[in-house]
Amino acid sequence: MSERRRSAVALSSRAHAFSVEALIGTNKKRKLRDWEDKGLDLSMESLSPSGQLGEDEDPTPCLDLHPDSEQSTGSDTEVLAERTSCSFGSHSDLTSGGSGPQPPPPSSMEEIQVELQCADLWKRFHDIGTEMIITKAGRRMFPAMRVKITGLDPHQQYYIAMDIVPVDNKRYRYVYHSSKWMVAGNADSPVPPRVYIHPDSLASGDTWMRQVVSFDKLKLTNNELDDQGHIILHSMHKYQPRVHVIRKDFSSDLSPTKPVPAGDGVKTFSFPETVFTTVTAYQNQQITRLKIDRNPFAKGFRDSGRNSSWLDSCLH
Amino acid sequence: MSERRRSAVALSSRAHAFSVEALIGTNKKRKLRDWEDKGLDLSMESLSPSGQLGEDEDPTPCLDLHPDSEQSTGSDTEVLAERTSCSFGSHSDLTSGGSGPQPPPPSSMEEIQVELQCADLWKRFHDIGTEMIITKAGRRMFPAMRVKITGLDPHQQYYIAMDIVPVDNKRYRYVYHSSKWMVAGNADSPVPPRVYIHPDSLASGDTWMRQVVSFDKLKLTNNELDDQGHIILHSMHKYQPRVHVIRKDFSSDLSPTKPVPAGDGVKTFSFPETVFTTVTAYQNQQITRLKIDRNPFAKGFRDSGRNSSWLDSCLH
DNA sequence: CAATTACCACCTAGGTGCTAACTT
């Protein structure tokens, strides 16, 4: 084995004809393309001798390469406009669905669609009752929000941002013997608003649409005095993540510490299966198990000893 | 000890009055500020309850926190215009040193200064004869180029870029018994030009001047077919890194695969003590020793066993 | 023979849930 180094090498076995995708880094750490759309219209494609694209594969689907994955039981992505999505705020209007050729200046937001990645994984958590740990230092979400965006104007510049809003005005507690979340009173007083502006931001529609837009670096905290720019939430409350597409010319009020502005240049999307309850320690053991099973960073807690021992014994 | 976690925590002991610097991340991984200057004039300072700055300390001086450091023997930084620097190309003109108040539109490049960080460390390598390893997959430089920039127009947008140019037209070989580099013939044919555009690029002069601009993610390669955007060099040749300050309105020809454009909107800086010879394996063992001694990632090769064993025995 | 490469052990850096201690 020990293919770790190999897969990071320029001419690895995965490199088909110097895939531009490998260069651009659909979702990898490479920031090379970062500056590209930020005021300049430069192309990295000159780096590719073949100029060939290989956009079909997503190098890190759900941060979840678990072999037992049941993703084959259905589509692992989900188009917003088709089934699960609804829009919050007053920005989005899917009601005017038709593509009437009446282009509002500078470019229409109406045809924009946002598709949740790893929808199957989200649904498995949702069926149990998704929990997200929040800590003083900030904790990533698992699963992370990952979306594909279509219908953008390729030459228009956009910010993509995410925030998390309360689902209701209640505080919850987990009742162990019934394995259910119960209302435990009214919500705590509101926390300072925070918006996570995607780090690739200010990029062209073309760039956004080429890649899976991942929010895996976003962190949640319960520290109301947080100075790291993390999203502040109350523990034991229910929240809904939202994704915002913001046209550049409409971003004058955009700030990580102010609510996302509303209006024609902003379109907001959310996915009901991404609702979660904040905790400081997991309540439902099924959630713990699924997290350990799917989050690569928790691999140390997988008791592959127990799970695979009977399988191992079959193979001997 | 185990302060590792602690230093990443919001309210760690290092956080003096919620230092904005900690939030902005002078040189840390935090990309929060990334989008800030890219077309928007947003301020993160609202995240700081005190609004207080603590700009004096540089969290990762030289990626070198070695206690034996002799940096106290002199200034560890070096202002370009004062001693060591010279400019390549035809862009820079330090000859017009005076600050004559005749502002050329849109903003003067004449007062821009670039100061090399970790100059002492660079000099120690330079005195021996700096070597940089190049590999097919790409190798970081150590030391990395790190600079402070002054004299920018705070409200002007700039790209900061780096490239590496041949010092001469020769190929070298290392003669072990004399511990010297000798000319071994003429240089190999030129390699495809590559420019590393700093990932924070397209930011305001204000933002650039606030931080130490570090090129530690830049990688060198000997793979002429590299598709990762690394800087391509020939082994056994002598090179000089250069830093470019490029006004936004002058960046129409800026590309990672084209030479940096010349003209009024571009100013180029270089530091003689950063010249190095490319190798695929270190030639001079003094270089190896200094690298191991100073690069944290090579800590595994520090034979503290041998060095400190006699010291240990003194303590027992 | 000199130069390059692949693989390795050993680091840094940081993301996991567990656990015990602490807080309210």
Next chain:
DNA sequence: AAGTTAGCACCTAGGTGGTAATTG
């Protein structure tokens, strides 16, 4: 009693030079 926190072992991810094998 319920909720939170700090420290921990165990991971992922990736940057070091050493070493032996390979290349030219």
